[in-house]
Amino acid sequence: MKNQIxxxxxxxxxxxxxxxxxxxGVSGLSGMALSNDPLSLKKFVILFxxxxxxxxxxxxxxxxxxxxxxxxSSPYRPLSQGLISKKALLASSLTGLFLIAIALIYYNNxxxxxxxxxxxxxxxxxxxxxxxxxGGPIWNSLIVCLLPLMGLLSAESNxxxxxxxxxxELIYILCFNFFAYSNFVLIGYLKDxxxxxxxxxxxxxxxxxxxxxxxxxxxILLMGIILLWINISTSDLAVITFxxxxxxxxxxxxxxxxxxKKKEEEYSRIPIESTVRFFITGNIAIIxxxxxxxxxFLVIFYICFELTLLARPERxxx
Numbered sequence: 001m002k003n004q005i006x007x008x009x010x011x012x013x014x015x016x017x018x019x020x021x022x023x024x025g026v027s028g029l030s031g032m033a034l035s036n037d038p039l040s041l042k043k044f045v046i047l048f049x050x051x052x053x054x055x056x057x058x059x060x061x062x063x064x065x066x067x068x069x070x071x072x073s074s075p076y077r078p079l080s081q082g083l084i085s086k087k088a089l090l091a092s093s094l095t096g097l098f099l100i101a102i103a104l105i106y107y108n109n110x111x112x113x114x115x116x117x118x119x120x121x122x123x124x125x126x127x128x129x130x131x132x133x134x135g136g137p138i139w140n141s142l143i144v145c146l147l148p149l150m151g152l153l154s155a156e157s158n159x160x161x162x163x164x165x166x167x168x169e170l171i172y173i174l175c176f177n178f179f180a181y182s183n184f185v186l187i188g189y190l191k192d193x194x195x196x197x198x199x200x201x202x203x204x205x206x207x208x209x210x211x212x213x214x215x216x217x218x219x220i221l222l223m224g225i226i227l228l229w230i231n232i233s234t235s236d237l238a239v240i241t242f243x244x245x246x247x248x249x250x251x252x253x254x255x256x257x258x259x260x261k262k263k264e265e266e267y268s269r270i271p272i273e274s275t276v277r278f279f280i281t282g283n284i285a286i287i288x289x290x291x292x293x294x295x296x297f298l299v300i301f302y303i304c305f306e307l308t309l310l311a312r313p314e315r316x317x318x
Contacts, residue, residue, distance in 0.1 A: 011078035012092055015063050016056030019312045022305040023181070023276065024055030024147055026283040029298075030173050031151020033290040039155060047107070047154050050100045051147060057096035058122050058143075064090045065126035066201075073195035076314045094119075107154045114146040114153075121146075130200070133207045137185040144181045145174045169231075173286060176227040180282055183220040183250075184275035186213060187257060188318070190268035210263040214271075217257065221250050224278065231286045238295050242285035250278035272318050273309070280305060 028051025032039070039047075063070060063079055064086050071080045078084040101115040121143040128135030152170060153159055189196065189203045190213060196206050205213045225247055232243055253274020260267035284298050312318070 008084060008088065008092075011084040012060060012089065014076075014078055014313060015060040015084075015089060015093075016053075017059050017312075018056065019305070019309040019318070020059065020276070021052050021056050022280055022301065022308070023144070023184075024058070025052035025301070026280050026287070027051070027144055027147035027177055028054070028151040029294075030177070030283045030287050031148030031153075031170070032155040033287045033294070034148075034152045034167070034169055034173070035155035037156045037158075043107070043155075046103060047151070050103050050154075051151060053096065054100055054118075054147065057093045057100070058118075060089055060093035061097065061119075061122050062125050064093070065123070066129070069192060069195045069199040069201055072198060073192040074314070097122075104150060104154050108157045108159070110160045111150050111153050114150050118143055118146045118150075129203065131202055133202050133204045136189070136203060137182040140185045141178045141182040145178050148173050148177055172227060172231050176224060176231055176282065176286065177279075179220050179224040179227060180275075180279040183217050183224065184272070184279055186220065187217050187253070187268070187275050188272050189213070190257070191265050191272060191318075193265055214254065214257040217271075217275075218254055221254055221278070224282065225250065228282045228285065232289050234289045234292075236288065236292055238292065239285050239288045242281050242288060246278050246281035246285060249274050249281060253278070269315070269318065276309075276318065 025048065029048065032044075032047060032051075063077065067079060067086065070077060074080055079086060079089055097119055101111070101119075104111045104115065121139065125136070125139055125143070128139040148170065152167075186204060189205045190210065192201075192203070193205050193210075195201075196203050204216065228243065228246060232239060253271045256274070257268070257271035260271075280302065284302060287298060288295060309318075
């Protein structure tokens with residue numbers, strides 16, 4: 001019995017993509033950093049764990065709806081191998097998201113609206129990815145944009161959605177997260193072109209090809225850099241360092257996407273990794289401009305990201 005539970009948890013862990021939990025973690029933190037209320041250590045830890053795990057349960061949930069293409073592009077995943085049932089993965093991911101939502105709603109009832117929107121968005125994501133060539137990046141990024149919103153709501157419980165709509169700093173952070181994550185989704189589809197063609201997924205790379213995808217990625221990255229610059233409101237050395245690192249990494253990834261050894265799926269790894277690093281380092285720069293006292297935590301956070309990325313089970317996948 002214990003062995004079966006261990007195997008199940010291991011399978012769930014693989015589908016949660018531990019190396020990508022840092023995306024939702026840093027996105028939630030960017031919203032929390034906007035709060036003017038002092039956060040107790042207990043509340044900070046609880047909220048951080050919630051936002052850190054959201055992405056993982058969300059990934060596991062979406063995997064339940066795109067098994068057709070995953071069997072070809074990601075055969076290493078337990079669901080593709082039949083090591084875990086779709087029903088069990090669906091139930092565990094929804095349970096995880098439900099428990100996180102309950103914890104967040106405890107701090108602010110207003111979170112129930114974006115929480116429900118996020119779950120419905122995840123369930124419907126595969127439909128938009130499969131049928132609309134820009135549906136995937138736009139829909140997925142809108143879901144991620146809910147995280148900074150929820151982060152601020154949970155950290156400052158006297159706020160509501162109406163007040164937040166008049167917060168220009170939050171709007172800029174949401175816009176940065178939208179564009180930075182859109183590029184990750186778009187460039188990420190480069191690794192699945194063959195599988196998506198076979199399974200009739202009408203993604204942007206399938207419809208328009210490698211070159212057009214990378215050119216669109218250039219434009220999205222430029223928007224991300226502009227929004228990152230707008231979000232930076234200090235000349236603090238740590239902030240400027242992460243700001244520069246984010247830009248260099250983002251540009252490097254796009255250059256590698258333009259000039260790979262071959263314009264084939266196996267050479268998309270570095271460009272995709274770069275979009276993730278741009279998203280995380282950019283958000284760290286924004287957070288530090290608001291909460292410089294979080295520097296040590298965020299440096300450790302980023303180091304842990306790189307170590308977890310290095311240890312992922314399939315190097316070609318991200």
